[in-house]
Amino acid sequence: MNDIIELMLAHRSIRTYTDEPVPTEDIHAAVEAGQKAATSSNIQTYSIVHVTDAAMREALVSISGGQEKVLDCGAFFVLCADMRRHALLAERCGVPCEENVESFLLSVIDTALFAQNMALAFESMGWGTCYIGGIRNDLQAVQDLLHLPHRVSPLFGMTVGRPAEDPWPRPRFPISMVLQENGVMSDADVLAGCDAYDELMKDYYLKRGASGRTWCGQMERFYEQPKRPHLQAFFESKGIRWR
Ligand SMILES: Cc1cc2nc3c(=O)[nH]c(=O)nc-3n(C[C@H](O)[C@H](O)[C@H](O)COP(=O)(O)O)c2cc1C
Known part of the structure; x- marks a missing residue:
């Protein structure tokens, strides 16, 4: 154990903030730390939009399904997969810029690694x-609001601020569920592991005043309907080709 691992193990998303703003020095330090995340072939296919305009933040609350923390937090960011730089460079020297599933994955992975380091x-x-996937309720609206150009695609937001709550950390799976040797476990062991995780989560749900809730029950319903099916057309409009 060391200080960095302790910090990581103490993580919990914060959804209520004081009105303390986040100083520019701290934002710069975090963004630079984010940039030091590994990046496929050093392509660095991300951009981050710091949204300081109150009216824009209010619009983002609404897009995100009424998540007031988007307005109340000390700083709000929209993280974007940015495939524009390469396209501009290609255009400038007259070569094609081929986008496909691989290039899309590269930019999403790069953005996620950057964001988590930040x-x-x-x-x-x-x-x-707190990450805000809620902006994907309407990426076209996010794009219009922030005037994002072709090939710059918003992926998720992030609220940052001084915590005004001290929530219980949310337990993760036992390590045996994710760390496996030379292959992965049988379906039966997966199901047994999920049931064992529910036992672990009982205490957490009880502390949060949600006794009776189970993780298995939540997951059974999570994929019942396709999630945000409009996203494929949006990303195609941004230049992504699936083959
Ligand atoms: C990509 C992504 C999108 C998320 N979107 C939201 C969101 O819109 N609103 C929210 O309150 N939490 C959001 N979260 C936070 C997760 O709910 C949270 O990380 C998860 O439940 C685990 O809890 P913990 O972070 O407190 O350990 C998001 C997390 C990720 C990684």
Whole structure:
């Protein structure tokens, strides 16, 4: 164990903030730390939009399904897969810029690695964070609001601010569910592991005043309907080709 691992193990998403703003120095430090995440072939296919305009933040609350923390937090960011730089460079020297599933994955993976390094850096400075996937309710609206150009695609948001709550950390699976040797476990062991996780989660749900809830029950319903089916058309409009 060391200080960095302890910080990582103490993570919990923060959804209620004081009105303390996040200083520019801390934002720069966290973004630079984010940039030091590994990036496929050093392509660095991401951009981050710091949304400081109150009216824009209010619009993002609404897009995200009424998540007031988007307005109330000390700083709000929209993280974007940015495939524009390569396209501009290709155009400038007259070569094709082929986008497909691989290039889309590269930019999403790069953005996620950047974001998680950045979140960890904020947490190391005492700030709380919460990812906001809710912006994907309407990416076209996010794009219009932020005037994002072709090939720059918003993926998720992140709230940052001084925590005004101290939530219980949410337990994860036992390590045996995710760390496996030379292959992965049988279906029967997966199901037994999920039931064992529910036992672990009982206490957590009880503390949160949600006794009776189970993780298995939530997951059974999670994929019942296809999630945000409009996203494929949106990403195609941004230049992504699936083959
Ligand atoms: C990509 C992504 C999108 C998320 N979107 C939201 C969101 O829109 N609103 C929210 O309150 N939490 C959101 N979360 C936070 C997760 O619910 C949270 O990380 C998860 O339940 C585990 O809890 P913990 O972070 O407290 O350990 C998101 C997390 C990720 C990684």
